[in-house]
Amino acid sequence: MTETRTLDTGSVPERFARGWHCLGLERDFTDGKPHAVQAFGGKLVVWADSQGELHVLDGYCRHMGGDLTQGTVKGDEVACPFHDWRWGGDGKCKAIPYARRVPLRARTHRYESVVRNGQLLIWHDPEGSEADLEALPPVLEGVGTDKYTEWTWNVIPVENAHCREIIDNVVDMAHFFYIHFAFPTNFRNVFEGDKATQFMESTGRPDMKAQGYGDEDLILKSEATYYGPSYMINWLDTDYKGFLTKVILINCHVPTGPNSFNLQYGLVVEKPEGVDEETADYIGRRYAEMFGEGFMQDVNIWLNKAPVQNPLLCEEDGPVYQLRRWYEQFYVDKADIEPEMVERFEFEVDTTKANENWRAEVAENLARKEAEDREAEKAKA
């Protein structure tokens, strides 16, 4: 007799991860207005100066706490709606129109920011370190040129879950079958330094074809890497009966509170040869819808599941504990990062048993469906 197993729900972390966080597309911040972004338990203000350069400050004015996101952009500065103090991108108050001078201590929290691949990223570190430019995600060759469609961008607020839930997906082979109706045939992980990668090959599920999930002729090769704690680039190559599509999907998030986050995703499609602009954009939008549905399938699970510190694993599961050990590096002081958190780790999931069982399940579903259709046909006759 073995004992009943209990779930250890653990505690919510008291801090937010160190690293680059993406706040959205550059183009969405350049309209000359201040923008509000919820992040790290508070609110940030984002605006573009007269040169079009983006700046990010804490959203609340250090004078009397006015909400800078409801202010206006005046010249290069953001002006507070309460008493018009002007804040510069360097975090200093540049002018107080009704005062003789600006107090020396008029300095607010600024976030270092970089625009990369058309997206705004900011550095966050509770220890206040300088931004680590080495840790930025790579420049995506050709993105932003004619070769690719424009970024799509969507945000899904997740009100009641810690963002580690989405990190866990990196190793979760089986959920792709049950939640996303895909059929993974090959699944590997590599964690090293501040990167965590999932390599997956999968096909569609023939029993879900009518729901728009493709069939076994849809072959997907996916390589997805987290660059730091929150920003994943997913290279997706699909082959449907010889029609090849190359998609680059960004899956990133910003924690908004101790137990909530904004999930964001955007993608570009490499324009297939001989396909006009409009069609390429249409393909991009269709993929965006499809991945949007996929993320909602995850969100519905997260909103209802219990947090688990001690998952019980079977042999066909991915390396959840090693992934979380990797993820922990972003939540401890830099000096406290243990070698194990960053040492290279590789894992190949054995999909043979899963594939065997799933093939049988799919066949059964198809047979049942066929029988139902025949019944319906008969009833009509």
Place this chain on the structure above:
Amino acid sequence: MAYIVPSSPETLADRELYTRSRLVEVACLDCLVRVKVRKNSDHHTSIQWNQEAGDCATFAELSRREGGRPVHQACPRLLASIEAAVREGVVPIGAGVDPIETSDG
């Protein structure tokens, strides 16, 4: 207390079990790398590198190539070395890390 802290000591034991147990050292037959390996089945492989593992010659070669992605999948030579170690019986293929049921249990 910065990260998610488990509320039971058994959780730490589980973490230990899943991340550290049943690892066997394997040396690459082509370079000086030494890694820790576990195999639950023919098609499953878990490879733990550490600071003393050394640098993989194949990865170094791949990193020098242009236009590649920064993350490398498994090194084919190391995988061949692991397969050899399995054939020689150095790396046992076993039933995961779960405690085995005992007859009196």
